[in-house]
Amino acid sequence: xxxxLTIGGAVVPGAAELPVEDPATGExxxxxxxxxxxxxxxxxxxxxxxxxxxxxxxxxxxxxxxxACGEALGAHLEEVASLLSREQGKPLAAARAEVRLAADxxxxxxxxxxxxxxxxxxxxxxxxxxxxxxGVVAAIAPSNFPIILSVCKFAPALLAGNTVVVKPxxxxxxxxxxxxxxxxxxxxxxxxxxxxxxHALGRALTAHPSVDMxxxxxxxxxxxxxxxxxxxxxxxxxxxxxxNDAAIVLPGAEVTAIAPALFHAALANSxxxxxxxxxxxxxxxxxxxxxxxxxxLAAAAVVRPGNDAEAEFGPLVSRAQLERVEALVEDAVxxxxxxxxGGARLPGPGHFYxxxxxxxxxxxxxxxxxxxxxxxxxxxxxxxxxxxxRRANATRYGLGASLWGPPELAxxxxxxxxxxxxxxxxxxxxxxxxxxxxxxxxGLGVEYGYWGLVEYTRIKVRNSARR
Numbered sequence: 001x002x003x004x005l006t007i008g009g010a011v012v013p014g015a016a017e018l019p020v021e022d023p024a025t026g027e028x029x030x031x032x033x034x035x036x037x038x039x040x041x042x043x044x045x046x047x048x049x050x051x052x053x054x055x056x057x058x059x060x061x062x063x064x065x066x067x068a069c070g071e072a073l074g075a076h077l078e079e080v081a082s083l084l085s086r087e088q089g090k091p092l093a094a095a096r097a098e099v100r101l102a103a104d105x106x107x108x109x110x111x112x113x114x115x116x117x118x119x120x121x122x123x124x125x126x127x128x129x130x131x132x133x134x135g136v137v138a139a140i141a142p143s144n145f146p147i148i149l150s151v152c153k154f155a156p157a158l159l160a161g162n163t164v165v166v167k168p169x170x171x172x173x174x175x176x177x178x179x180x181x182x183x184x185x186x187x188x189x190x191x192x193x194x195x196x197x198x199h200a201l202g203r204a205l206t207a208h209p210s211v212d213m214x215x216x217x218x219x220x221x222x223x224x225x226x227x228x229x230x231x232x233x234x235x236x237x238x239x240x241x242x243x244n245d246a247a248i249v250l251p252g253a254e255v256t257a258i259a260p261a262l263f264h265a266a267l268a269n270s271x272x273x274x275x276x277x278x279x280x281x282x283x284x285x286x287x288x289x290x291x292x293x294x295x296x297l298a299a300a301a302v303v304r305p306g307n308d309a310e311a312e313f314g315p316l317v318s319r320a321q322l323e324r325v326e327a328l329v330e331d332a333v334x335x336x337x338x339x340x341x342g343g344a345r346l347p348g349p350g351h352f353y354x355x356x357x358x359x360x361x362x363x364x365x366x367x368x369x370x371x372x373x374x375x376x377x378x379x380x381x382x383x384x385x386x387x388x389x390r391r392a393n394a395t396r397y398g399l400g401a402s403l404w405g406p407p408e409l410a411x412x413x414x415x416x417x418x419x420x421x422x423x424x425x426x427x428x429x430x431x432x433x434x435x436x437x438x439x440x441x442x443g444l445g446v447e448y449g450y451w452g453l454v455e456y457t458r459i460k461v462r463n464s465a466r467r
Contacts, residue, residue, distance in 0.1 A: 003083075003177035005033050005196065008046030009189025011181050015039060018198065020174055023089035023315040024305035024350040030087075032173040035195040037204065043193040044210045047136045047163035050190030055133050055161030062159055063110040068186040069155070070106030073099065076182050084147060084175040085306035089314040089351070090269055092306055102151040102179075108432035109155040112453050126464040131457035133161035134236060135212030138205045142218045143169035143317045144272040144373075146176050152432075152447055153215045153238075154192060160456040162213070165193045167205055169218075171317055206230070213237070213456065217274075220396075220441045227444070238445035238455050242274045243399025243419075243438060244371045246392035247427055249282040249290065250385060250405030250413070258404050258425075259293035263377070265402075265427040267301070267355060270313045271375040272321070275400045275421075275428040275436075279368055279378045281388035287381040291359055294377055295341040298355035303346060303375075315351040316374060322351040325374030332358055332367040332378070342375075369395045385413060393418045398439035402427040420446075 004011045014033025022029040035043070054062070073080065077099050085095035116130040139153040146168050154164040168176035173196035180194025195201065199222075206214050206226050215238040216226050223241040230237045247262055249255065266277040282290045304311035316322045322345060329343055342356030356376040361368050367378050368391070382388040392401055393416075402423040403410035410424040420438040423429060430436055430448070437446030445455050 002031055002033070003174055003181055005035055005039065005043075005177065006180035006184050006192070006194040007039060007043045008193065009184060011184060012039070014196070018170060018196075020087050021171070021318070022086055022350075023317050024307075024352075026319065026349050026351060030174060032170075032177065032196050035197045035201055040195060040201065040204055040208065043165050043195050044136060044205070044208050046190035047165050047193055048210045050188060051133075051135050051163045054158075054163055054188060054191050057161075059113075059159070062161070065187055066106045066110040066155055066159060069183045070103045072182045072186055073106070073179060074103035076178075077103065080147065080175050080178055080182075083178055084172070085314075087172045087174050088143060088146065088306075089317055090306050091308075091311040091314055094269065095306065098145055098148050102148045105148065105151045105432055106155055109159055109453070112156070112159060112450055114160065114453065114457065128462040130460050130462070131160070131454065132460045134456065134458060135162060136210055137162045137164045137213045137215060137456065138208070138211045139164050139166045140202055140205070140214075140216045140218065141166070141168050141176065143171040144269055144274075146172040147179060149217050150176050150179070152452070153217075156453040157215070157456045158187070158191065160453060162456055163191050165195060165205060165211070167195055167197070167202055170196070170198050203229075209233075211235070215455075216240070218242075223443065236455075236458070238447065239443040240274065240437065240447060241441060241443040242371050242373070242397065243442050244278050244369065244395045244397040245275055245400045245402070245419070245427070246417075247277045247280045247402045247404060248385065248388045248392060248413070249280065249286065250403060250409050251283050252409065253286070253405035255282070255286050255290045256293055259290060260297065261426070262404070263294055263297040266377045267313060267375050268428060270303075270316060270353075271325075272317060272373050273428065275430060277377070277402070277427050278372060279380060279392075281380050281382050281392060283385075284381040284383055287359070287379065291340055291357060291379050294379065295357045298341050298357050298377070301355045303352055303355065305350070313355065313375065316353060317351070319351055321373060322353055325353055325372055325376060328367045328370070328372050328374075329356060329358060329376060332361055332365050335362050335365050337361045337365070337367070337378075363391065364394070371397060389413060389416045396441040399442040400428070400438070
């Protein structure tokens with residue numbers, strides 16, 4: 001049964017239908033509801049109508065509602081994970097892990113608190129600084145992790161007292177729509193609305209006059225367009241726009257020991273992860289050893305449809321993404337790079353690309369400086385760590401980076417990397433109690449933890465005069 005839209009507490013069909021593709025076959029396997037302009041207006045209006053009562057609800061009651069949401073999602077883990085695996089392509093085990101993490105995220109979020117502050121003043125006036133909700137939040141999630149990246153937006157938004165309209169990617173709408181149906185009984189009518197449609201719906205949602213804040217995860221180009229629309233009304237935004245994370249293997253690192261961790265940090269979700277390692281810099285004396293270890297791991301990786309119990313990695317989410325990865329590798333080779341293993345789409349149906357290791361990239365080629373979002377590991381030799389840092393920073397992105405090797409040396413170089421997060425001897429370790437965000441074209445604002453919760457609020461001051 002196809003999931004439906006959730007608008008104002010009612011589960012309703014769309015005005016039309018859009019095909020949803022199975023990335024493992026390249027063919028549609030289901031239809032998703034397409035929200036009409038009238039239904040969009042109804043969803044935003046329902047959120048606006050529910051906002052006053054929801055924000056006045058005691059915070060502990062909102063916490064209880066979030067915990068109920070987590071329990072409802074967890075109780076249907078297998079159902080939602082099956083939908084997620086089918087529409088996104090990731091192995092079923094990875095889909096289960098994502099849904100389980102999302103269910104747990106409600107509990108993590110419910111434990112956060114916004115405490116009013118009372119700054120002291122010289123004249124004895126009583127000042128209270130509190131955090132209050134923006135109102136209606138438009139939350140738009142991407143296709144790579146649609147469930148958890150929806151929850152980590154709307155859970156803190158709801159805790160802060162906002163109401164929300166969630167829109168998933170048109171490539172992966174079904175699991176999020178089903179989640180909306182499951183959570184409908186956990187929340188008052190209109191507090192959480194879940195709609196789906198094409199990219200035109202996203203543009204209409206972010207331009208809607210009753211939306212008070214926008215939280216978006218996706219491409220740089222779309223994020224910039226949203227920022228321009230938001231600027232017209234001076235709306236607050238949180239934009240997580242991806243990354244081109246570098247890993248620098250420092251002198252003294254035990255290359256063979258760290259190769260598996262680097263490989264899995266690069267190939268997580270078939271490379272479709274904003275904080276995946278997307279390029280590795282290693283000193284020239286150790287490059288051959290590292291390339292050999294990574295190539296062996298890539299050649300042995302099991303790439304199959306998500307419902308295959310032996311699958312370690314699945315297909316790319318769409319034909320467009322497959323073609324982008326293919327074009328970036330071909331361009332690098334045309335400019336002198338060498339493919340050590342992989343370097344081609346796999347035979348048969350679906351959007352499968354072989355895990356790939358590439359060396360000899362000329363400085364500044366697209367595979368080095370642009371986000372590829374696929375199962376490709378460029379390995380770039382350097383002669384001096386300062387050169388590696390310079391090349392790591394020479395990109396428009398600044399989400400994350402990592403340093404591998406002796407901790408003392410890593411701590412020395414960490415301040416030189418221009419990114420929102422610098423990991424040492426690990427990569428992509430995202431936690432619900434640690435802020436995550438980037439600089440430059442990687443976005444604005446942060447998500448996760450107390451700092452992410454604060455993004456869904458504004459400051460309100462109460463000033464009581466001295467008597």
